[in-house]
Amino acid sequence: MNFTIQKALIAVTDGYTTLDVQVVNGIITAIGEDLDVIGTAINGEHKLLLPGFFNAHTHSSEKWQRGVIPPLPLELWLAHLYDFAPLDTEQVYLSALGTAVETLLSGGTSVVDHLVLIPGKEMETITTVVRAYQEIGIRAFIAPLIQDESLTAGMPTGELTQNHEPYFRSTAETLAIIEEAVIKFHRPDEGINILVAPTGIQLCTDALFTGCIDLSNRYNLCRHSHLLETKAQEKLAAEKYGCSAVEHLNRIGFLSDRTSLAHCVWLTDADIQILAETQSTVVHNPLSNLRLGSGIAPILKYRQAGVNVTFGCDGASSNDSQDLLEAIKIGSILHNVTDFDYQLWITPRQAVEMAALGGAKGLNIDEKLGSLTVGKKADLVLYDLTSLSLLPRTDPIGLLVLGRPVNVVNSAWVNGKQIIADGKVTTINVDELRQELFNRSQWETRGKSPTVAQIESHYRQVMGL
Amino acid sequence: MNFTIQKALIAVTDGYTTLDVQVVNGIITAIGEDLDVIGTAINGEHKLLLPGFFNAHTHSSEKWQRGVIPPLPLELWLAHLYDFAPLDTEQVYLSALGTAVETLLSGGTSVVDHLVLIPGKEMETITTVVRAYQEIGIRAFIAPLIQDESLTAGMPTGELTQNHEPYFRSTAETLAIIEEAVIKFHRPDEGINILVAPTGIQLCTDALFTGCIDLSNRYNLCRHSHLLETKAQEKLAAEKYGCSAVEHLNRIGFLSDRTSLAHCVWLTDADIQILAETQSTVVHNPLSNLRLGSGIAPILKYRQAGVNVTFGCDGASSNDSQDLLEAIKIGSILHNVTDFDYQLWITPRQAVEMAALGGAKGLNIDEKLGSLTVGKKADLVLYDLTSLSLLPRTDPIGLLVLGRPVNVVNSAWVNGKQIIADGKVTTINVDELRQELFNRSQWETRGKSPTVAQIESHYRQVMGL
Numbered sequence: 057m058n059f060t061i062q063k064a065l066i067a068v069t070d071g072y073t074t075l076d077v078q079v080v081n082g083i084i085t086a087i088g089e090d091l092d093v094i095g096t097a098i099n100g101e102h103k104l105l106l107p108g109f110f111n112a113h114t115h116s117s118e119k120w121q122r123g124v125i126p127p128l129p130l131e132l133w134l135a136h137l138y139d140f141a142p143l144d145t146e147q148v149y150l151s152a153l154g155t156a157v158e159t160l161l162s163g164g165t166s167v168v169d170h171l172v173l174i175p176g177k178e179m180e181t182i183t184t185v186v187r188a189y190q191e192i193g194i195r196a197f198i199a200p201l202i203q204d205e206s207l208t209a210g211m212p213t214g215e216l217t218q219n220h221e222p223y224f225r226s227t228a229e230t231l232a233i234i235e236e237a238v239i240k241f242h243r244p245d246e247g248i249n250i251l252v253a254p255t256g257i258q259l260c261t262d263a264l265f266t267g268c269i270d271l272s273n274r275y276n277l278c279r280h281s282h283l284l285e286t287k288a289q290e291k292l293a294a295e296k297y298g299c300s301a302v303e304h305l306n307r308i309g310f311l312s313d314r315t316s317l318a319h320c321v322w323l324t325d326a327d328i329q330i331l332a333e334t335q336s337t338v339v340h341n342p343l344s345n346l347r348l349g350s351g352i353a354p355i356l357k358y359r360q361a362g363v364n365v366t367f368g369c370d371g372a373s374s375n376d377s378q379d380l381l382e383a384i385k386i387g388s389i390l391h392n393v394t395d396f397d398y399q400l401w402i403t404p405r406q407a408v409e410m411a412a413l414g415g416a417k418g419l420n421i422d423e424k425l426g427s428l429t430v431g432k433k434a435d436l437v438l439y440d441l442t443s444l445s446l447l448p449r450t451d452p453i454g455l456l457v458l459g460r461p462v463n464v465v466n467s468a469w470v471n472g473k474q475i476i477a478d479g480k481v482t483t484i485n486v487d488e489l490r491q492e493l494f495n496r497s498q499w500e501t502r503g504k505s506p507t508v509a510q511i512e513s514h515y516r517q518v519m520g521l
Numbered sequence: 522m523n524f525t526i527q528k529a530l531i532a533v534t535d536g537y538t539t540l541d542v543q544v545v546n547g548i549i550t551a552i553g554e555d556l557d558v559i560g561t562a563i564n565g566e567h568k569l570l571l572p573g574f575f576n577a578h579t580h581s582s583e584k585w586q587r588g589v590i591p592p593l594p595l596e597l598w599l600a601h602l603y604d605f606a607p608l609d610t611e612q613v614y615l616s617a618l619g620t621a622v623e624t625l626l627s628g629g630t631s632v633v634d635h636l637v638l639i640p641g642k643e644m645e646t647i648t649t650v651v652r653a654y655q656e657i658g659i660r661a662f663i664a665p666l667i668q669d670e671s672l673t674a675g676m677p678t679g680e681l682t683q684n685h686e687p688y689f690r691s692t693a694e695t696l697a698i699i700e701e702a703v704i705k706f707h708r709p710d711e712g713i714n715i716l717v718a719p720t721g722i723q724l725c726t727d728a729l730f731t732g733c734i735d736l737s738n739r740y741n742l743c744r745h746s747h748l749l750e751t752k753a754q755e756k757l758a759a760e761k762y763g764c765s766a767v768e769h770l771n772r773i774g775f776l777s778d779r780t781s782l783a784h785c786v787w788l789t790d791a792d793i794q795i796l797a798e799t800q801s802t803v804v805h806n807p808l809s810n811l812r813l814g815s816g817i818a819p820i821l822k823y824r825q826a827g828v829n830v831t832f833g834c835d836g837a838s839s840n841d842s843q844d845l846l847e848a849i850k851i852g853s854i855l856h857n858v859t860d861f862d863y864q865l866w867i868t869p870r871q872a873v874e875m876a877a878l879g880g881a882k883g884l885n886i887d888e889k890l891g892s893l894t895v896g897k898k899a900d901l902v903l904y905d906l907t908s909l910s911l912l913p914r915t916d917p918i919g920l921l922v923l924g925r926p927v928n929v930v931n932s933a934w935v936n937g938k939q940i941i942a943d944g945k946v947t948t949i950n951v952d953e954l955r956q957e958l959f960n961r962s963q964w965e966t967r968g969k970s971p972t973v974a975q976i977e978s979h980y981r982q983v984m985g986l
Contacts, residue, residue: 072966122913343854345858346851347854375924376919386851393817401592445623448958449965450587450965454588454590454966459587459840490912494907494913499917500914501537
């Protein structure tokens with residue numbers, strides 16, 4: 057558990073320096089020149105050391121449908137996703153491992169898994185991903201995705217009357233599942249966290265939100281939700297509440313310094329002020345926002361208003377990858393086209409801080425994680441700067457963020473435990489994982505989705521298409 | 522030279538099938554089931570076969586500055602780039618190889634290198650990249666970047682009077698260099714092509730454009746140029762011509778079915794009609810357009826108007842990678858936020874066609890390249906569908922385009938010659954290349970650029986910042 061990284065390149069103001077880093081019992085105990093070697097000596101030469109990033113919003117089990125859903129906006133994409141047969145727990149296990157591997161190999165050491173629960177096997181689903189994340193050793197923030205309204209309720213009605221089937225599980229039962237999961241699995245010191253995570257205003261009643269707030273307060277849990285990902289959700293909020301979704305969530309007390317909100321594409325300036333005042337965090341998922349045509353989240357405005365922003369890959373069927381460096385790159389440069397004044401554009405160093413410290417802030421653990429600081433937990437990543445994709449040598453962070461790094465993570469540690477060494481995951485057998493993913497799937501092209509066919513004309517009408 | 526790929530997955534209407542492909546003397550001679558093995562047998566099992574893509578716009582030598590220029594708009598980014606010391610020919614050689622390797626490993630078999638010429642060593646620069654591309658074996662379209670006005674002439678004057686230093690080389694000398702390069706190196710059948718490639722209206726006189734048109738007509742050369750990459754260039758065109766840049770280029774006869782135009786961000790609907798009528802090709806460089814804040818090119822409008830569109834990585838200091846699959850992904854999904862009607866969005870199969878056949882069309886060789894068709898040249902890529910990044914198995918083209926494929930190119934052939942086998946480049950020693958790139962560079966962070974400092978206040982004033 058103890059080790060000393062020697063002669064790693066470390067970012068300092070306006071440049072880089074070569075330093076050693078000591079880790080004892082999972083904590084960074086010293087950073088300096090020519091430190092005594094405590095524990096294992098790690099060669100940091102020609103390597104860049106950074107704090108681990110947060111994949112701050114994903115849905116691991118969507119990996120089974122990645123690449124297969126055609127270009128559709130969220131509401132129809134979701135209908136298409138609903139057509140796939142429910143997964144079994146073994147699939148959930150494998151996709152959690154796969155999500156963790158891709159996150160780790162792209163600089164992430166923490167994952168927020170907004171976890172889709174298998175109907176009727178909710179606790180087994182949670183138990184399965186806890187096992188997967190413990191085995192591989194990534195820091196896990198498991199946010200069981202809950203709702204208490206059925207799919208069609210998530211669409212604005214326009215001037216039409218719509219009847220929605222009641223959701224198959226009651227609000228009380230749902231909250232009971234979450235409380236049981238918290239009691240069984242919420243062990244922050246061991247790297248497993250449970251979050252309360254209603255899917256969003258589009259499919260949740262106030263009763264579910266307030267039940268989650270109550271659990272969050274009683275057990276000191278972080279809160280996670282989707283927020284205003286699409287224009288349709290903006291319309292729906294107006295229909296449902298007569299005010300913006302942000303105003304409503306603020307009124308019922310969901311927003312806080314331990315609340316992270318995925319997407320936040322369709323917020324007004326007043327909404328942004330509310331996020332700033334409540335110290336809520338925005339999780340930017342640029343790739344799924346583009347893929348689903350949701351829009352460009354006003355990230356530069358958030359930053360100017362002092363709202364904390366970090367990055368997520370989102371689920372692998374709306375991205376369709378779990379490469380965190382890709383999300384960081386696109387999430388940085390995408391905003392250069394929304395504001396002509398380049399002085400506001402996100403620099404590579406700012407992007408790294410958003411991905412590391414920003415992620416930690418969003419989970420209210422920035423005192424313990426998110427930077428190379430003595431006393432903080434050792435969630436660390438060493439990047440191999442001799443990789444072809446990081447050559448010739450220029451500005452390592454510039455190239456890591458703006459380039460397209462491939463095979464660059466040499467080593468990674470979570471809580472001081474090494475999970476990647478020499479570019480390979482050490483805790484699980486990735487070749488076996490690959491074989492299992494291969495065996496349990498087949499090449500296919502999906503034709504038309506029956507659920508999409510059912511709701512498409514209503515969607516086009518309401519959205520004015 | 523002769524080979525037969527057995528049991529490769531090949532896209533057919535609405536699905537995939539498993540077929541063999543015979544290649545004799547660099548030409549696809551048969552595609553079918555259970556073909557006789559002619560030449561070497563290649564195992565295509567669990568692999569997807571596609572025509573090679575075109576990296577249809579790049580500047581190979583910018584690789585030396587990738588990752589190092591801070592977030593700036595094109596005009597200031599270019600000023601920053603000018604501050605770097607001119608390269609030597611050995612550097613040009615190495616960056617051409619590096620650009621080719623990254624292009625090949627991301628599905629490209631052709632590269633259009635809008636090649637920056639070392640002042641005073643113009644012919645040596647061209648000779649050097651010809652050597653590099655011949656050695657590695659990629660199909661090369663070398664487009665020596667020429668201009669006859671100096672840097673500051675590229676900025677709109679606004680209401681200010683600006684004096685620009687004359688360019689150091691005369692228009693006639695420049696054209697003579699291109700003609701000499703054509704005579705020496707333009708050998709389409711051997712995979713080396715020379716293009717006429719004035720950098721763009723911002724830095725070229727009409728004399729240079731018409732000189733290029735003349736060479737193009739005499740030697741049957743393709744034409745390449747930047748076009749309306751930034752809002753500043755739109756302003757400049759209005760100042761310079763009193764009409765749009767497209768109208769002007771059409772008037773002087775530069776547009777044609779062998780003209781490809783990089784960027785095309787700031788075109789009007791009337792401009793788009795002109796591109797359609799002249800059968801010009803748009804090369805979309807989504808990553809540099811975002812990185813430099815140039816804007817989002819109206820690609821869906823181009824497609825609706827019948828304008829041919831293909832993809833480029835652009836130079837590696839404005840992207841800052843040469844991963845063609847990244848450019849194809851972002852160049853596909855970026856436009857889902859500009860038009861809410863998802864029926865217009867680019868599908869993965871359309872993206873593949875744009876990258877392959879669209880690239881061939883832009884270079885007026887779509888009768889010989891760009892699709893898996895009997896009688897066409899064998900520029901082919903086999904993708905390994907057992908790579909972790911392409912698992913679980915879903916829709917292979919969907920996942921190749923929308924995912925983040927890593928280490929997926931198993932084999933590649935250009936003109937029937939194998940250049941990648943088992944995921945490794947076979948024609949050059951990539952480890953030596955890596956070592957050379959490492960040895961000739963150092964980690965650095967650039968402070969303020971003196972040239973940027975000189976022109977920044979003028980830029981801000983003219984652009985209303």
